[in-house]
Amino acid sequence: MENQNYECKVCGYIYNPAVGDPDNGIAPGTKFEDLPADWTCPLCGVGKEEFEKI
Numbered sequence: 001m002e003n004q005n006y007e008c009k010v011c012g013y014i015y016n017p018a019v020g021d022p023d024n025g026i027a028p029g030t031k032f033e034d035l036p037a038d039w040t041c042p043l044c045g046v047g048k049e050e051f052e053k054i
Helices: none
Strands: 006-007 051-053
Touching: none
Parallel strands: none
Antiparallel strands: 006 051
16 A cells, blocks of 8 residues: 555645654654544644545
């Protein structure tokens, strides 16, 4: 399964699973679906429900 990027619909931030979100403790290789429920966009702070698959 290929890594699927997700885009924040509010600010345009792209979550790339190959990169993760190391500044917030998310290791590279972490799929979007596997992010903690309380993870938020590192740029604007909205929740996962504001992201869409791109």
